[in-house]
Amino acid sequence: MKVSVxxxxxxxxxxxxITTHVCLVARALGADGVVLxxxxxxxxxxxxxxxxxxxxxxxxxxxxxxxxxxxxAPKKKGECLVHLTMYGERVQDVIGKIRTxxxxxxxxVAVGAEKVPGExxxxxxxxxxxxxxxxxxxxxxxxxxxxxxxxxxxxxxxxKPRIAIVxxxxxxxxxxxx
Amino acid sequence: MKVSVxxxxxxxxxxxxITTHVCLVARALGADGVVLxxxxxxxxxxxxxxxxxxxxxxxxxxxxxxxxxxxxAPKKKGECLVHLTMYGERVQDVIGKIRTxxxxxxxxVAVGAEKVPGExxxxxxxxxxxxxxxxxxxxxxxxxxxxxxxxxxxxxxxxKPRIAIVxxxxxxxxxxxx
Numbered sequence: 259m260k261v262s263v264x265x266x267x268x269x270x271x272x273x274x275x276i277t278t279h280v281c282l283v284a285r286a287l288g289a290d291g292v293v294l295x296x297x298x299x300x301x302x303x304x305x306x307x308x309x310x311x312x313x314x315x316x317x318x319x320x321x322x323x324x325x326x327x328x329x330x331a332p333k334k335k336g337e338c339l340v341h342l343t344m345y346g347e348r349v350q351d352v353i354g355k356i357r358t359x360x361x362x363x364x365x366x367v368a369v370g371a372e373k374v375p376g377e378x379x380x381x382x383x384x385x386x387x388x389x390x391x392x393x394x395x396x397x398x399x400x401x402x403x404x405x406x407x408x409x410x411x412x413x414x415x416x417x418k419p420r421i422a423i424v425x426x427x428x429x430x431x432x433x434x435x436x
Numbered sequence: 437m438k439v440s441v442x443x444x445x446x447x448x449x450x451x452x453x454i455t456t457h458v459c460l461v462a463r464a465l466g467a468d469g470v471v472l473x474x475x476x477x478x479x480x481x482x483x484x485x486x487x488x489x490x491x492x493x494x495x496x497x498x499x500x501x502x503x504x505x506x507x508x509a510p511k512k513k514g515e516c517l518v519h520l521t522m523y524g525e526r527v528q529d530v531i532g533k534i535r536t537x538x539x540x541x542x543x544x545v546a547v548g549a550e551k552v553p554g555e556x557x558x559x560x561x562x563x564x565x566x567x568x569x570x571x572x573x574x575x576x577x578x579x580x581x582x583x584x585x586x587x588x589x590x591x592x593x594x595x596k597p598r599i600a601i602v603x604x605x606x607x608x609x610x611x612x613x614x
Contacts, residue, residue, distance in 0.1 A: 348590065
């Protein structure tokens with residue numbers, strides 16, 4: 259199973275940091291890449307690429323001007339589009355079904371910034387909520403990936419890092435250099 | 437068990453949205469309140485209070501000028517301070533121990549914005565990482581709370597909401613009005 263993330267509706271000024279968090283969470287928690295829609299923002303892409311360079315593993319970050327194209331792509335490729343929204347079905351109710359689908363299809367997870375167009379709800383095979391409360395697309399993505407991978411994403415090794423952390427109870431243990 | 441969150445090192449311009457996400461994630465995923473340190477930012481607090489007003493439940497958001505005081509408070513009150521940091525012990529290795537502690541002590545979870553002072557690492561009973569990779573304090577907090585509550589936080593009911601969502605496969609079902 260491959261998992262990728264689509265970030266919808268990025269606004270350069272307002273969303274720079276949140277979108278960067280979305281990308282880094284996707285990478286850290288087991289996704290293979292991210293597609294950014296909305297305003298073009300090479301800074302976000304280059305800061306994600308820098309993290310990949312330093313911290314290892316494979317992860318792609320690309321820009322797609324047309325969100326309609328980005329949202330239509332999964333169906334064309336036989337992939338399963340999951341849209342994370344506070345209005346969707348509860349993740350705890352549907353994650354089993356999605357894990358079953360994931361055995362035969364790649365999963366594409368869409369998260370929105372500004373108001374998400376109705377077409378996204380229609381295009382999604384699953385509209386999924388992580389708590390029907392306003393909070394954060396960063397958190398929703400994290401919990402969704404954690405549930406999809408059943409915690410195994412936390413064991414992921416990132417190939418050929420320049421820098422890596424040795425988990426420790428106090429202080430900081432770092433191997434290598436940026 | 438009560439759970440609260442300390443947000444360290446908030447910078448008004450840079451962190452407004454991320455700090456707001458931290459607060460809303462704390463609320464949505466079962467914490468009882470948040471203490472904000474760093475630059476004073478009444479806007480963040482009022483936007484969190486507005487969410488509480490509209491979406492129900494009890495949740496407090498307070499400002500504490502002195503992060504040293506905020507960090508020292510848990511020990512004085514017999515609470516357990518957990519510091520989320522990419523350098524800490526792996527959440528999957530220590531969450532069992534923390535759940536045991538949580539049976540007799542309240543849990544206070546600290547997440548940093550800018551570089552966190554060494555004193556925080558020393559004051560924490562647990563320094564915990566969610567993947568030893570750079571990503572997002574919002575995501576780390578979400579996964580930590582999800583693991584601490586073992587998914588039960590997603591069943592939480594928020595008392596007396598003005599507005600609530602009925603989870604649904606397509607579209608939006610909302611009850612009430614802001």
